[in-house]
Amino acid sequence: MPVAGPADTVSPAVETRRVTVGGLEHRVLIAGSGWPLVLLHGLGGSADEWLAVLPQLAIHYRVVAPDAIGHGLSDKPAGGRYDLAAYTEFVLGVTDAFGIRRAPLVAVSGAGAVALSLALTHPDRISRLVLVAAAGLGRTVAWRYRLATLPFTSWFLRRADRRSVEASGRSLCYAPDKLPAGWIDRRMEIWSTPGAVDAFVATVRACISLRGQRADFTRRLGEIRHPTLLVWGREDPILPVSHALAAQAAFPNAQVRVFDRCGHMPMWEYPSEFAQTVLEFLGG
Numbered sequence: 001m002p003v004a005g006p007a008d009t010v011s012p013a014v015e016t017r018r019v020t021v022g023g024l025e026h027r028v029l030i031a032g033s034g035w036p037l038v039l040l041h042g043l044g045g046s047a048d049e050w051l052a053v054l055p056q057l058a059i060h061y062r063v064v065a066p067d068a069i070g071h072g073l074s075d076k077p078a079g080g081r082y083d084l085a086a087y088t089e090f091v092l093g094v095t096d097a098f099g100i101r102r103a104p105l106v107a108v109s110g111a112g113a114v115a116l117s118l119a120l121t122h123p124d125r126i127s128r129l130v131l132v133a134a135a136g137l138g139r140t141v142a143w144r145y146r147l148a149t150l151p152f153t154s155w156f157l158r159r160a161d162r163r164s165v166e167a168s169g170r171s172l173c174y175a176p177d178k179l180p181a182g183w184i185d186r187r188m189e190i191w192s193t194p195g196a197v198d199a200f201v202a203t204v205r206a207c208i209s210l211r212g213q214r215a216d217f218t219r220r221l222g223e224i225r226h227p228t229l230l231v232w233g234r235e236d237p238i239l240p241v242s243h244a245l246a247a248q249a250a251f252p253n254a255q256v257r258v259f260d261r262c263g264h265m266p267m268w269e270y271p272s273e274f275a276q277t278v279l280e281f282l283g284g
Contacts, residue, residue, distance in 0.1 A: 022092035026074040031059025039065040042109025046072030070199030139212035182199040221250035233262030
């Protein structure tokens with residue numbers, strides 16, 4: 001049974017907790033009070049991806065943003081499961097740990113496939129769905145992620161330095177100066193934790209091949225009855241905005257918000273507008 005551990009304050013607005021799920025410890029960022037709102041980060045990311053918008057969302061909700069298995073400052077077991085089913089079970093475990101039986105779910109990038117999996121397998125656990133530059137809506141994905149499935153990837157990533165990490169982060173944005181302050185230091189910290197590279201490579205290989213994304217839910221979108229908001233950057237270099245526009249026609253209850261002059265992380269480049277868009281959709 002998942003158990004939420006004691007809280008320790010990180011800032012006046014956000015606190016971090018350690019949660020045990022399936023025998024593994026995970027870091028979870030918490031802010032606000034009231035009805036729950038769950039935020040899921042993307043492939044290779046961490047809960048820190050949400051820090052630019054988390055305080056604004058927390059004015060209206062009790063926001064829960066976990067580091068996924070093998071990500072952030074969570075445990076990274078050697079030989080662990082890093083497939084879609086494992087991540088789906090992880091989200092269920094974390095929400096159980098905080099007594100969340102049903103909540104809106106906001107998922108960015110690779111977590112989009114996890115959110116879609118949850119919506120199809122456990123529809124009662126989600127009230128509304130926000131998919132941000134989400135995986136799972138087509139096979140296309142940037143070649144740098146496809147190439148990360150090749151055998152030499154681990155060797156290359158172990159030699160990543162501050163300059164290459166910064167370049168990777170800036171490439172996610174249309175305007176490179178929108179990379180959040182402190183992101184590089186946090187990413188360097190995460191990247192240096194034991195097992196981080198192996199966990200990332202295992203996740204990439206479980207989710208992506210040279211042909212593209214392994215999980216494509218486009219033919220099942222008609223089964224998802226949750227009100228859904230698709231948020232995208234028009235210049236997304238990782239997952240094309242065409243995925244959102246095509247999905248809108250297939251979803252029974254979908255809205256789309258596209259940010260112009262925006263890359264893969266709308267909450268970095270337009271934090272206030274992003275938060276307001278999500279809150280209006282949720283009714284907060």
